[in-house]
Amino acid sequence: MKILIVGYFTETSKINIINCFPKEWDIVIVPPGEEMLHHIEDCQVIIPEHVKIDRNLLSKAKRLKLVQTGAGYDNVDIDACTQLGIWAANAAGVNANAVAEHVMAFILSYYKNIPLLDGFMKNKTDQNQLEYTGSELEGKTIGIIGFGAIGKKVARLCKAFDINVLVYTRNTAVQSYENVQITDFDNLVSTSDIVTVHSALNEQTQKLIDKEVFRKMKNTALFINTARGRIVNEEDLIDALKNKEISGACLDVFETEPLPIDSELRSLSNVILTPHTAGMPDGLKLHKKRYDFFVKNIRRVENGKEPESRLNQLF
Secondary structure, three states: OEOOOEEEOOOHHHHHOOOOOOOOOOEEEEOOOOOOOOOOOOOOOOEOOOOOOOOOHHHHOOOEEEOOOOOOOOEHHHHHHHHHOOEOOOOOOOOOHHHHHHHHHHHHHHOOOOOHHHHHHHHHOOHHHOOOOOOOOOOOEEEEEEEHHHHHHHHHHHOOOEEEEEOOOOOOOOOOOOOOOEOHHHHHHHHEEHHHHHHOOOOOOOOOOOOHHHHHOOOOOEEEEEEEOHHHHHHHHHHHHHHHOOEEEEEEEOOOOOOOOOOOOOOOOOEEEOOOOOOOOOOEEEHHHHHHHHHHHHHHHOOOOOOOOOOOOOO
């Protein structure tokens, strides 16, 4: 069984990932480019981290049985997979706990000024010169946009901090949930102290959060995105932060990844950044629970079964 993983990884990350798979499998980890094209011709499974899986690429994969993604699959042409007889599956919910915990870490770091205070202590500055403002979480309102596995986990964690929870979801099946208030989009963004995004990226959510939305938010609001960078108009976000239309942002995802070195986001004092690692708590590019799911799903396909969390139907 040849597994092709396409993305940008350090040598240490490669070793850690390979160790998650059975020894008898051939695990190839390469960046997008010519080497990837060589290996895609005879791989049975592809795990695309930083590459778009379109019809042209799939047509070169003569032995491919499964395209396996993490939680998101906006980089995969599902229709082309179906037409070419290739299973497509994601790992829905596998990283929910990890991402939700990351959101809480963002919230606590921001309101407790952890980055600022850590830098202050390490710079050995005179404590009499310290100035900052922070806040307790009890009584604040968080607005959760998107209410899948991650959104639900964030809601439960927030309730433990006595944070009021508002939810906006397009899923009409969600009428109520564990003492949270389901509301409309405009009410959520205008009344929440914290707005956090947990929607999938699709045609409806592409640049959903733009300058008009930021203008509706409180000027004291904290904006969090651990979903997909392109759900947000990044230029509008930067303007809102610079013009104090919102108080701050905590971001794990960006329109362009890796985040460009010259991005203004890197220089804003009211922003906390992490490099798309919310779903990888076990180390750089590593989430063992995720790879355990991959192994289980690959074995299912190897044995002629449907993959779990499939995104298409072949038979």
